[in-house]
């Protein structure tokens with residue numbers, strides 16, 4: 177409620193209601209009696225809202241596949257959530273908090289567009305069942321559920337997970353093939369990479385919803401400005417990647433692409449703003465979140481530059497998730513005024 | 520952090536973290552202070568301060584004059600109680616304080632005529648303090664005056680002021696900070712007092728400075744009260760060592776640790792042991808300063824205070840000068856009564872004030888307001904799982920980890936709660952305010968602190 181909604185004062189009137197005596201007439205609670213009113217559901221809604229432009233772009237790039245794939249992961253996530261609640265004898269209240277929806281959308285966005293929908297569905301089931309429900313539901317999980325789901329699919333369907341369909345707009349301008357290498361694969365194999373502008377806008381091959389660095393940046397900045405996402409994780413990721421890539425590029429320009437390429441390619445921008453900022457898997461301490469982001473960025477680059485996989489956002493997030501409790505302990509803030517003196 | 524830098528850039532005093540709840544001060548802000556003379560009977564508690572309770576020194580059915588001492592005790596940390604109206608005493612009873620504590624009290628029925636001296640309001644808000652030279656009083660006389668007239672901290676802590684302002688050669692004080700922030704939403708009592716009687720506040724502040732031997736006085740006011748800043752500036756003009764600090768409007772700016780840091784850059788050691796005194800600072804509330812001037816210079820006891828009656832649950836919000844012991848019910852009746860939708864009645868502001876179960880509760884020296892809240896303006900604590908968003912950590916002005924402490928308390932792991940410095944918490948409520956999972960974090964922490972104190976007391980036995 178804003179100040180504007182308070183109605184003007186009535187003039188002095190006789191008592192509107194006899195004043196009660198001695199009975200517990202009013203609600204008795206402990207202070208504070210005000211709250212900001214930004215609920216978990218609101219937070220999740222905002223995150224989904226920030227991903228809408230990416231979804232629209234995915235539909236533009238992959239037409240019906242985008243819709244089918246997203247629907248499949250969402251179905252997997254939500255059905256599993258319902259089942260998990262039923263098994264644990266909980267109310268279905270957790271459905272409406274929207275966290276399963278966010279998991280489903282992030283998972284869908286990270287998948288190859290040509291993935292068969294049933295695999296996407298399995299990914300959604302695994303994300304919620306293995307990464308969230310077994311830990312005790314929202315807030316209890318150690319690892320990012322969407323990334324666990326994706327890792328599971330990587331292991332079970334390795335071929336399908338690295339087959340990249342050519343986006344429809346590219347087919348229309350005459351790319352004569354059904355599959356293509358993503359820019360990161362191309363770079364890893366020292367093949368030609370797309371123009372920077374295409375890379376940044378996202379009109380290249382790659383995961384369903386992660387190719388557009390531009391739209392991820394816009395959605396991400398929206399979340400940061402709304403104070404839904406913290407700025408520390410994205411800053412940490414982007415800074416680490418930029419520094420690492422600049423050094424690698426300096427050392428061997430022929431072998432390694434520069435910072436701009438790395439920042440705009442793959443899941444980097446999306447990961448920095450939407451996956452690394454996931455509350456549950458990141459430290460609750462401000463300094464911890466900066467370290468978490470920086471760690472993700474460094475790991476992404478280590479995997480991209482030295483690893484067998486051309487893309488490393490997923491592994492980077494999962495590894496840092498595992499380190500979160502440790503980081504949190506290191507970075508617990510010292511109280512203002514020092515620790516409480518022994519009594 | 521970034522917010523603090525921006526505030527600095529704008530020339531505002533500020534502190535890192537903290538929150539920006541809606542002000543909702545417009546309800547009562549424009550209403551000048553109005554004198555309220557209750558018909559009674561009043562319930563005057565014998566404990567209106569931190570420290571030893573008073574013993575009644577009047578008999579039942581005795582006629583008392585306005586300002587006559589009716590309760591006192593020998594202990595150093597205590598403050599006497601004075602008759603807040605002329606009238607007849609009744610039987611001794613047990614009154615329920617706004618905090619919920621039950622204490623002995625005297626009933627007092629105001630005289631039909633002459634319950635208060637003629638022109639009481641004008642005297643109270645008197646703006647003519649010309650020719651009063653605070654340095655003509657000795658520090659001892661100042662402190663004695665406060666003790667005699669029952670002055671306590673009126674910001675809510677109700678610590679006896681003569682104890683706080685007693686010179687201690689081992690702990691010199693260089694600065695007295697006047698807390699005119701009134702950062703609690705809704706409340707406007709201090710604001711009105713600064714507008715309507717700024718000269719007395721300045722004199723009181725000067726006396727406090729003089730008592731502790733400080734050379735500097737800082738008047739701290741949030742920038743959402745430009746008229747009060749102006750009024751206080753004018754009143755303090757030409758007083759050596761006085762300055763006005765314009766503070767950012769940020770909750771809890773009026774917390775002593777936040778304010779001392781904002782205006783002086785000094786870090787007060789953590790509660791429960793640390794005090795502003797440890798860094799050479801004494802902080803007094805502006806209503807207290809007002810009373811100090813009246814007590815020391817004019818010999819007037821602390822019998823009245825300005826109370827903001829506000830919220831959408833009351834028909835006619837405003838600022839009232841009320842004798843202590845007035846029942847909430849009578850004051851609220853005077854304000855047009857409660858509306859039908861009223862849900863909670865809070866003694867004080869909505870961030871830190873306790874709710875009262877009923878209106879049979881007296882106004883005491885520390886009652887800065889009565890906030891009558893309807894359903895739509897209150898928070899509803901429907902707890903959901905913590906999503907580890909870290910917002911409570913980000914916004915705790917004391918840099919604690921509220922979610923860790925609250926969850927430790929929830930599982931009765933007090934050792935763990937203490938590991939996270941539970942006792943340093945100032946109960947400001949910022950953590951609960953921001954939590955998206957709607958967890959009453961501050962409420963848990965408060966319960967934990969109480970439990971901890973209980974256990975400590977038991978261990979001593």
Ligand code: SF4
Pocket residue numbers: 914915916917918919920921943944945946947948949950951960961964
């Ligand atoms: S932990 Fe205590 S000091 Fe920190 S925000 Fe919560 S109530 Fe305020």
Ligand code: SF4
Pocket residue numbers: 460904905906907908909910911912921922950953954955956957958960
């Ligand atoms: S603000 Fe609430 S949900 Fe967020 S970390 Fe703190 S307790 Fe958990």
